[in-house]
Structure formats: C-alpha cells, structure tokens
Amino acid sequence: MEFDTVMMSRLLTGMTLAFHIIFATIGVGVPLMIAIAEFIGIRKNDPHYLMMARRWARGFVITVAIGVVTGTAIGLQLSLVWPNFMQLAGNVIALPLFMEVFAFFFEAIFLGIYLYTWDRFKSPYTHWALNIPVVLGAGMSAVFITTVNGFMNQPEGFAMENGQFAAVSPIAAMLNTATPTKVFHVLSSAYLTAAALLAAITAFAILKNRGKASDYHKKALKVLMSLVLVFGVLTALAGDLSAKFLADHQPEKLAAAEWHFESEKNADLVLFGWLDGEEPQGAIRIPGALSFLAFGDFNAEVTGLEEFPEEELPPLWVHYMFDLMVTIGGALIVIPLVYLVISRVKKWNEHNKGLLWLIAASGPMAFLAIEFGWFYAEVGRQPWILRGYMTVEEAATNSPYIGLMFFLFLALYIVLGTLCVITLRKLFRNNPAELELEKHYPHLKKEDDQ
Amino acid sequence: MSYEIIGISVLWIFLYGYLIVASVDFGAGFYAWYAKASKKDHIINQLISRYLSPVWEITNVFFVFFFVGIVGFFPDTAYYYGSALLVPGSIALVLLAIRGSFYAFENYGSKQSNVYMFLYGATGLLIPASLAVALTLSEGGFVIEEGNSVSLQYLELFTSPLSWSIVALALVSVLFISATFLTFYASRANDRPALKLVRSYALFWSTPTIIAALTAFIFLSQHNERHFENMMDLWWMLGLSVAFFMAAMWFLHSEKYYGLAFIFVMLQFFFAFFAYGIGHYPYILDPYITIQDGSTHESMGLALVIAFIGGLVLLIPSLILVFKLFLFDADYVKGKK
Ligand code: HDD
Ligand code: HEM
Ligand code: HEM
Numbered sequence: 001m002e003f004d005t006v007m008m009s010r011l012l013t014g015m016t017l018a019f020h021i022i023f024a025t026i027g028v029g030v031p032l033m034i035a036i037a038e039f040i041g042i043r044k045n046d047p048h049y050l051m052m053a054r055r056w057a058r059g060f061v062i063t064v065a066i067g068v069v070t071g072t073a074i075g076l077q078l079s080l081v082w083p084n085f086m087q088l089a090g091n092v093i094a095l096p097l098f099m100e101v102f103a104f105f106f107e108a109i110f111l112g113i114y115l116y117t118w119d120r121f122k123s124p125y126t127h128w129a130l131n132i133p134v135v136l137g138a139g140m141s142a143v144f145i146t147t148v149n150g151f152m153n154q155p156e157g158f159a160m161e162n163g164q165f166a167a168v169s170p171i172a173a174m175l176n177t178a179t180p181t182k183v184f185h186v187l188s189s190a191y192l193t194a195a196a197l198l199a200a201i202t203a204f205a206i207l208k209n210r211g212k213a214s215d216y217h218k219k220a221l222k223v224l225m226s227l228v229l230v231f232g233v234l235t236a237l238a239g240d241l242s243a244k245f246l247a248d249h250q251p252e253k254l255a256a257a258e259w260h261f262e263s264e265k266n267a268d269l270v271l272f273g274w275l276d277g278e279e280p281q282g283a284i285r286i287p288g289a290l291s292f293l294a295f296g297d298f299n300a301e302v303t304g305l306e307e308f309p310e311e312e313l314p315p316l317w318v319h320y321m322f323d324l325m326v327t328i329g330g331a332l333i334v335i336p337l338v339y340l341v342i343s344r345v346k347k348w349n350e351h352n353k354g355l356l357w358l359i360a361a362s363g364p365m366a367f368l369a370i371e372f373g374w375f376y377a378e379v380g381r382q383p384w385i386l387r388g389y390m391t392v393e394e395a396a397t398n399s400p401y402i403g404l405m406f407f408l409f410l411a412l413y414i415v416l417g418t419l420c421v422i423t424l425r426k427l428f429r430n431n432p433a434e435l436e437l438e439k440h441y442p443h444l445k446k447e448d449d450q
Numbered sequence: 451m452s453y454e455i456i457g458i459s460v461l462w463i464f465l466y467g468y469l470i471v472a473s474v475d476f477g478a479g480f481y482a483w484y485a486k487a488s489k490k491d492h493i494i495n496q497l498i499s500r501y502l503s504p505v506w507e508i509t510n511v512f513f514v515f516f517f518v519g520i521v522g523f524f525p526d527t528a529y530y531y532g533s534a535l536l537v538p539g540s541i542a543l544v545l546l547a548i549r550g551s552f553y554a555f556e557n558y559g560s561k562q563s564n565v566y567m568f569l570y571g572a573t574g575l576l577i578p579a580s581l582a583v584a585l586t587l588s589e590g591g592f593v594i595e596e597g598n599s600v601s602l603q604y605l606e607l608f609t610s611p612l613s614w615s616i617v618a619l620a621l622v623s624v625l626f627i628s629a630t631f632l633t634f635y636a637s638r639a640n641d642r643p644a645l646k647l648v649r650s651y652a653l654f655w656s657t658p659t660i661i662a663a664l665t666a667f668i669f670l671s672q673h674n675e676r677h678f679e680n681m682m683d684l685w686w687m688l689g690l691s692v693a694f695f696m697a698a699m700w701f702l703h704s705e706k707y708y709g710l711a712f713i714f715v716m717l718q719f720f721f722a723f724f725a726y727g728i729g730h731y732p733y734i735l736d737p738y739i740t741i742q743d744g745s746t747h748e749s750m751g752l753a754l755v756i757a758f759i760g761g762l763v764l765l766i767p768s769l770i771l772v773f774k775l776f777l778f779d780a781d782y783v784k785g786k787k
Pocket of ligand 1: 185235242
C-alpha cells in the first residue's frame with residue numbers, strides 16, 4: 001500500500017463518512033422512535049411513554065449537533081477532496097444534493113420548534129405533530145443522499161460525448177437501478193439501529209440497577225424489542241433484495257463478497273474462512289444458497305470473478321464485511337424473538353441477566369453492521385468512483401496537503417466523539433428516569449419495583 | 451432570464467441571508483464570551499441563549515445551501531475552488547465543527563464550561579475571517595491553473611492588503627450586525643440593562659465598519675480595476691447603503707425604533723453586498739469561471755430552479771412559524787415560556 005494523495009483522499013473520505021454515518025443513522029432513526037413513544041403516551045395517557053420521548057429527545061440533540069457538523073464536513077469535502085469528480089458528476093447529481101439541503105432545512109426548523117415547545121400547546125397532539133416533519137426530513141435526506149450513492153454505482157441518466165456528460169436527465173439519474181433496493185435497505189437499517197440502540201441503553205440501565213426493572217424500563221424494552229424485530233425482518237428482506245440487485249447489475253461486487261471465482265450453477269454460499277489462492281479454506285458452505293440469495297432459485301447461474309478484467313476487481317477482504325453484516329442481521333432477528341417469546345410465558349423472566357446482556361450488545365452490533373455494510377458497498381465498488389466512467393485515481397485532488405488534512409480531521413473526530421460520550425453520560429448519570437418521573441408527574445404514585 | 455442568471459441571483463440572495471443570520475450568530479457567540487470574561491454575563495447571556503438555542507442549526511443550513519447550490523449550478527467551481535481551498539476550507543470546517551458541537555455540549559449538556567465558552571466565542575470571529583478568504587480569491591490573481599493542477603498562491607494571499615482588508619471588514623461587520631440585532635431583541639424583551647449594554651456595542655462598532663468598508667474598497671480598486679469600475683457605475687446602490695447606515699445610526703443614537711434600525715442595517719448590507727456582487731459579473735472566479743461558461747446543463751439548471759421553488763413553498767411557511775414562536779412571541783422573548 002502506498003500512501004500517496006489518492007490513498008490519503010480515500011482514507012479521509014472513508015473516515016469522515018464512517019464517523020458521520022453513526023450520527024446520521026441516529027438522526028434518521030431516533031425521531032421515529034420518539035414519535036412512537038410520544039404517540040403511545042398520549043394515546044394511553046401514560047406518563048412513562050411521554051418521559052421516554054422527552055429523555056430520548058434530550059440525548060438526541062447532542063448527537064444531532066455532531067451529525068450536522070460532520071455532515072457539513074463531508075458535504076464540503078466532496079468538492080475539496082474530489083474536485084474532478086464533482087466537476088463531472090456535479091452536472092448529474094446536483095439535484096438530489098440540492099433537495100437534500102431542503103430536507104435538512106425542513107428538519108432543522110421543526111426540530112428547533114419541537115425541542116422548545118414541550119408544554120406550549122393545548123392539545124398534546126400538536127406538539128407530537130411537530131415531530132413528523134423531523135421524521136420525514138431526516139428520512140428524505142437519507143433517501144436523497146442514497147440516490148447519489150446509487151448513481152455512483154449505476155451511473156444512468158446521461159449520454160457521454162467526448163469525455164463530458166451530455167443530454168442529462170436529473171430525474172433518471174436519481175431513479176437509477178440501484179436506488180430502490182439501496183433506499184429500502186438504508187432506511188430500514190437506520191430504524192433498526194435506532195431501536196436497537198435505545199433498547200441497549202434500556203437493558204444496560206436495568207443491568208446497572210442489579211437486574212431490577214422499573215415499570216418505565218419494562219415498557220420501554222417491550223416496545224423497542226418489538227420494533228427491533230419488525231425492522232430486523234424488513235432489513236433482512238431489503239438486504240436480500242440488494243443482493244439480487246447486485247447479482248443482476250454489479251455481479252463483481254457480489255462475487256467478491258462471496259469469493260465466487262468461477263461462474264457456476266447451484267453455487268454455494270461461503271461464510272467466513274480464509275483464502276488459499278482461489279480456494280476458500282475453513283469456511284462454512286451452504287450448498288446452493290448463493291444461487292438462491294442471488295436469484296431466488298437454487299439452480300440459477302451466478303457470475304464469477306473470472307469474467308472480469310483483473311484491474312477492475314474490488315479487494316477480496318470485503319467478504320468479511322459482508323459476512324459480518326449478515327451475521328449481525330441474523331442475530332438482530334433472533335434476539336428480539338427470544339425476548340418476546342420469553343416475555344409471553346408467565347413462568348419465565350425476560351429480564352434475566354444473559355438476555356439483558358445480549359440486548360445491551362445489540363446496539364453496538366447494529367452500528368457495526370452499518371459500518372460493515374457501507375465498507376462493503378464502497379470498497380466493493382473499487383476501483384471506480386463512478387462505476388464504468390471514472391476511477392478513484394482520476395477523481396482525487398492532487399494537493400500535497402491532503403495527508404495533513406487527514407490528521408487534522410482525525411484529531412477533530414477523536415475530540416468530538418469523546419466529548420459527545422462524556423456529555424451524554426453527564427446528562428443522564430445523575431438523573432435516572434424514575435427521579436425525573438417523580439419530579440415531572442408528582443401525582444404518579446410510586447410503583448413497586450418487582 | 452436565463453437559468454444561470456436565476457441561479458446566481460438565488461445563490462447570492464442566500465449568501466446574503468447567511469451573512470446576516472451567521473453574523474448575528476457569530477457575533478452573539480463572541481459577545482457571550484466577552485460578557486463572561488468581563489463579568490457582565492448575568493446581564494445578557496440569558497437573552498443570547500434564548501435566541502440562539504432554537505436557530506443555530508438553521509443558520510448552518512444556509513451555509514450548506516450555498517455551497518451545494520454553487521457546485522450544482524456551476525460545477526466548475528468545485529474544480530477550481532475545491533482544488534484551491536483544500537486547506538483554508540478544511541480549517542473553516544474544523545472551526546465550524548468545534549463551534550456547532552461545543553454549543554450543543556455547553557447548552558444541552560448539564561454543566562457550563564469556560565473552555566467551551568471561550569472556543570465558542572473565538573471561533574465566532576475566526577470563521578468569518580476564514581470564509582472571507584473565498585471572496586478574496588474570487589478577485590483573481592490568487593488561484594493559478596498550470597497544466598492539470600490548480601493551486602493557491604499562499605504568499606500572495608497573505609501579503610495582499612486586499613485580503614487583510616476584507617478579513618477586517620468581515621470581523622467588524624459581524625460585530626456590528628450582531629450588536630444591532632441584539633439591541634432590537636433586548637428592546638423586544640424589555641430588558642433594560644441588557645439593552646443598554648448591547649446598544650453601546652452597536653454604537654461602538656459602527657465607525658470601524660464604515661472605515662473597513664472604505665479601506666476594502668480602495669484596495670479593491672488597486673487589485674481589480676474592472677470590478678471597481680463596475681461598482682462605481684452602481685454608485686446609487688452604494689449611496690443607498692450609506693444612507694441606510696446613517697438612518698440606522700440616528701435611530702440607535704436617539705434610542706428609538708430599534709426594530710427599524712436593524713432592518714436598515716440589513717438594507718445597508720443588502721445594497722453594498724449586491725453592488726459588490728453585480729460588479730463582479732460575469733466572473734465567479736476571475737478569470738477562469740464565468741457565469742455563462744461555468745454553468746451546468748440546461749436540464750439540470752431547470753430542475754434546480756424547480757426544486758428551489760418547491761423548496762421555498764415548503765420553507766417559507768415553516769420559517770414564519772419559527773419567527774412567530776421564537777422571535778415575535780413576546781412572552782417567549784421575555785423568558786416567560
Ligand atoms: C443494521 C444494519 C444492517 C444489517 C443488519 C444488514 N445490512 Fe446490508 N447494508 C447495510 C446495513 C445492514 C447498509 C449500511 O445500509 C448498506 C451499506 C450500503 C447500502 O446501500 O446499505 C448495506 C449494504 C448491503 C448490500 C450491498 C448493496 C450495494 O452495494 O448496492 C447487500 C447485498 C446487503 N447489504 C445485504 C444484506 C443482507 C443479506 C443482510 C441480512 C440480514 C443485511 N444486509 C443486513
Ligand atoms: C455514510 C456511510 C458511508 C460510509 C461509511 C462510506 C465509506 C467509504 C469508504 C470506506 C470509502 C473508501 C473506499 C476505498 O477507498 O476503498 C468511501 C469512498 C467514497 N464514498 Fe463512501 N461511504 C458512505 C456513504 C457514501 C455516500 C452516501 C456517498 C455519496 C453520495 C459516498 C461517496 C463516496 C466517495 C465520493 C468516495 C471516494 C471515492 C472512492 O473511494 O470510491 N459515500 N466511502
Ligand atoms: C456523501 C455522503 C453524505 C453527505 C455529502 C452528507 C451531507 C450532510 C450534510 C451537509 C449534513 C448537515 C446538514 C445540516 O446542516 O443540517 C448532514 C447531516 C445529516 N446526514 Fe448526511 N451526508 C452524507 C451521508 C449520509 C447518509 C448515508 C445518511 C443516511 C443514511 C445521512 C443522513 C443525514 C442526516 C439524517 C443528517 C441530519 C443530522 C442529524 O439529524 O443527525 N447522511 N449530511
């Protein structure tokens with residue numbers, strides 16, 4: 001590996017996005033969770049759920065701030081680090097980027113209103129409704145940016161004339177073949193991750209309370225685990241559709257993830273293991289499963305890596321990224337299932353230590369799956385920045401200062417990440433939910449812990 | 451009107467919008483810190499935080515809007531400015547990041563911290579200074595294209611009187627605009643002691659603003675004669691700008707019509723900013739990018755204009771709602787809600 005300007009540009013962009021996506025995912029997912037909790041709270045007139053909405057919103061503002069500043073960074077870096085790419089592709093992707101800004105605007109305005117108007121309206125539904133534009137705005141910004149990423153994978157909506165784009169159709173570029181599955185998977189995984197994160201925090205709070213769950217925590221855990229299950233299933237479904245999309249349109253990416261060298265029918269799914277030349281060793285093989293994943297048919301033919309020129313192949317380590325994502329995807333369906341089954345059976349205690357620890361782990365696991373998924377999708381696109389049209393090398397800046405900038409931003413993200421954790425801990429450590437409930441709703445009679 | 455003219459007009463209007471809201475925000479951050487350092491924070495900081503808390507994210511979006519929009523309408527700007535601005539742009543980004551997030555840590559977190567406060571105040575001045583560099587570059591002579599590479603002439607930039615005068619103008623304008631806004635806000639809140647303090651800031655920074663503007667103008671005439679001549683042709687706009695400034699000063703001195711005073715300051719900057727912008731025409735980056743040659747495909751230009759109109763239909767009612775709830779709701783401003 002050579003650390004030239006191209007490499008440093010890739011590292012800088014990869015690092016910024018890997019950091020931004022943590023907060024962006026929270027930004028997309030958590031408003032929906034807040035909306036659900038507040039809605040149940042108003043419906044059932046149950047202060048516990050209202051308190052969830054309040055506490056989640058309070059933590060949320062801190063993460064939003066980091067989402068906004070890192071998003072601003074990546075937005076400007078697209079031009080600073082990839083000037084050639086933006087000069088060319090800007091002609092085609094400007095529309096979704098521009099609309100994304102309006103989505104942010106919309107989200108920012110209503111978030112400001114929502115946070116500062118908790119008790120200002122007569123009907124509680126008015127305040128609840130102010131969150132809807134936040135949910136929609138964040139969701140739409142994810143949709144728009146994902147169409148841009150789809151375009152980088154499947155450039156469509158233009159004709160090429162002597163090195164320049166001509167006959168540009170912005171809408172066709174946005175609605176490229178990669179967009180539908182990508183948008184579905186990105187949205188469902190963001191909601192899944194937000195639910196898993198909040199569930200993990202709840203489980204952790206119960207564990208810290210020596211396994212004693214208050215009513216507040218019991219209720220929170222139950223809603224959140226149901227949501228994890230729903231969005232877990234949707235995410236797996238969307239992931240399956242994404243794999244089918246790849247098989248049809250970007251077979252080299254799927255083949256690289258599967259270490260699938262020769263085109264063949266009834267192809268096996270290869271999980272983990274390591275490579276000896278072109279032979280996967282020590283891997284778990286599921287006969288025919290790759291054909292099924294790719295085409296929904298155990299006998300379909302899956303294109304292998306042999307059919308592509310060597311210099312156009314992505315690195316093969318993306319195999320692990322893919323496998324880890326899928327494994328976590330499976331776990332995030334099994335864990336809520338187990339929880340829900342146990343909680344149905346009277347004799348069993350769903351708040352037992354082992355299960356709580358599993359739930360507490362599912363939050364970080366979901367974030368890891370997001371990172372693995374993006375690394376798979378982005379590294380799997382190499383060497384292209386615009387698949388088939390422009391390579392990463394042609395796109396990067398040739399400024400000699402790029403290495404320095406990498407370390408500048410690395411330092412920034414370390415500081416931001418650390419302070420974010422410290423601030424959030426301070427915010428909640430001396431202010432447990434029970435205490436706040438008593439303060440806010442003094443009439444609520446003290447309920448017995450179990 | 452062709453779509454590239456619509457495009458640049460929209461962008462210039464938004465940049466003007468950012469100039470105003472960001473100045474209020476940056477200046478307020480500086481005053482909040484300054485008041486703390488001079489032990490006057492009990493007088494104004496409550497007022498400042500009541501205004502800033504709900505709006506800082508909105509301010510940031512103005513900035514994002516501008517740079518996404520300019521790259522969208524004029525993709526060549528990504529190439530030239532993007533290549534040239536890697537270092538100053540990254541520094542501005544780091545400052546913006548520190549400011550935005552530390553604001554959140556300080557305000558939504560549970561503990562006040564002097565370090566955050568200081569960084570928040572200091573970045574409030576450093577950011578406008580670093581963003582002003584982009585305006586200086588557009589005058590030409592600092593960004594050079596040789597073969598396939600575009601570079602920034604740092605030595606020339608740092609030794610140019612023009613670039614320093616623009617930085618100085620940016621700094622004093624921020625402090626002046628912000629102080630007049632806070633004067634208006636304090637008068638709405640009926641907060642006498644705060645009013646007295648911020649009004650004195652506004653009066654103090656008025657003279658340096660005019661001096662800095664004149665200095666920048668003179669250095670511009672030496673650096674880019676074409677631009678200067680074009681601006682002289684727009685003498686009536688510059689005249690209006692000065693007239694609004696005088697009227698605003700009159701109101702501030704005679705302690706009345708603070709709302710109108712702020713609007714006049716906005717108009718003062720509006721006319722100066724647009725005389726500057728129109729005089730710049732047709733260049734976006736002298737001599738490499740003009741509005742005509744640098745613009746995007748027609749279909750994209752049209753799509754962007756339509757998206758923009760759609761966006762405004764969504765945004766204007768929402769912004770009115772914010773203003774009603776936070777700026778013009780007397781009880782909120784006074785701190786009763
Ligand atoms: C919680 C997060 C999460 C989970 C549990 C999964 N994924 Fe995923 N996956 C993502 C989060 C993600 C992502 C971060 O959202 C990606 C990255 C790029 C993208 O479009 O979505 C992604 C990409 C991605 C791609 C590449 C799409 C492309 O490059 O166009 C495929 C084929 C899958 N996923 C398949 C799956 C399968 C079969 C899963 C089985 C359960 C799965 N994912 C679980
Ligand atoms: C948010 C989650 C994302 C993560 C974690 C991520 C991660 C990465 C990584 C690791 C790289 C470096 C790849 C390599 O050099 O091998 C990269 C490159 C890049 N990504 Fe992404 N990416 C994300 C989303 C996006 C989106 C939504 C876009 C565009 C709209 C995008 C645009 C780019 C560009 C322009 C590059 C540089 C060119 C390249 O190396 O392919 N990324 N990203
Ligand atoms: C190249 C890729 C990306 C770019 C250029 C980008 C750009 C931005 C910008 C400029 C902001 C700040 C907006 C503001 O001022 O409010 C932002 C924030 C945000 N981004 Fe990204 N983004 C990228 C990737 C993503 C992805 C992949 C997602 C979602 C899956 C996403 C979701 C969000 C959300 C929800 C916010 C709002 C902040 C929050 O609520 O946390 N972004 N992004």
